[in-house]
Amino acid sequence: MADLSALWALVPGGSGVPLAKVGGAPEPVGTLRWPTCAACGMPLRFLFQLPHVPGRLDLSPWAAVYVFQCENPDTVCFRWDAHAGANTVVAVEEGSSAEEGARYPGPPYAEWSLGLGPAEEDTEALSVDVNEATDEQLAALDRALEQAPESKVGGVAGWLNGDATPECCEAPMRFVAQLAAMPFGLSFGDNGRGYLFRCRREGCATPFRFLSQGA
Incomplete structure (x- = not known):
């Protein structure tokens, strides 16, 4: 029997979760310092934001x-x-709404609200090591990827090109969420996915990391 893991699907156009959205302008819950690229020095483009949702998405002590x-x-x-510095995750504690720094000079992505819907996925199949998997396990992985929500919080990362879990503080980071490029039109390679991770150590200076894979 498949090991089904409780998680929440990120539903495009959903409601009931204030501050959960893709595109448009960020909505700060405290002081948001607009980040710049470590490589070219230019302001980064805003992709999406997720709030702390007790019982469903634990980001504490940050509000979003x-x-x-x-x-x-x-x-x-x-x-x-x-780790290249051409993307970043800004964690913001609750406070007076403020924004600092120069914004990205181009147009924003189209704005979409996000809701959270209950979902299930085959944790065992999604967690298989593709380098050591049998043909049967690889077939189960393909089925699990098709059946699991493409955009979600919790559960297991649905990798398109193999496990790329980043490390921080000498340990693999904890998976938080993933977001599919479509229907939002985000630039994650060829119809890819973006993945959000959190460091397991409290007090880390860079508690969240982001990466993407193309399909």
Whole structure:
């Protein structure tokens, strides 16, 4: 029997979860410092934001996280990489709403609200090591990827090109959420996915990391 893991699907156009959205302008719950690319020095483009939702999405002690990546023209920044500095996750504690720094100069992505819907996935199949898997396990992995929500919080990362879990503080980071490029039109390679992770150590200076994979 499949090991089914409780999780929440991120539903495009959903409601009931204030501050959960893709595109548009970020909505700070405290002081949000607009980030710049470590490679080219230009402001990053805002992708999406997720709030702390007790019982469903634990981001404490932060009230929300904001994800950005480099999409400046005429650059070769490695925006898909979790450690190259061409994307970043800004974690914000609750306070007076404020925004600091220069914004991305181009147009924002179209704005979508996000809701949270209950879902299930085959944790055992999604967790298989593709380098050591049998043909039967690989077939189960393909089925699990098709059946699991493409955009979600919790559960197991649904990798498109093999496990790329980043490390922080000498340990693998904990999976938080993933977001599919479509229907939002986000630039994650060819119809890819973006993945959000959190460091397991309290007090880490960079508690969240983001990366993406193309299909």
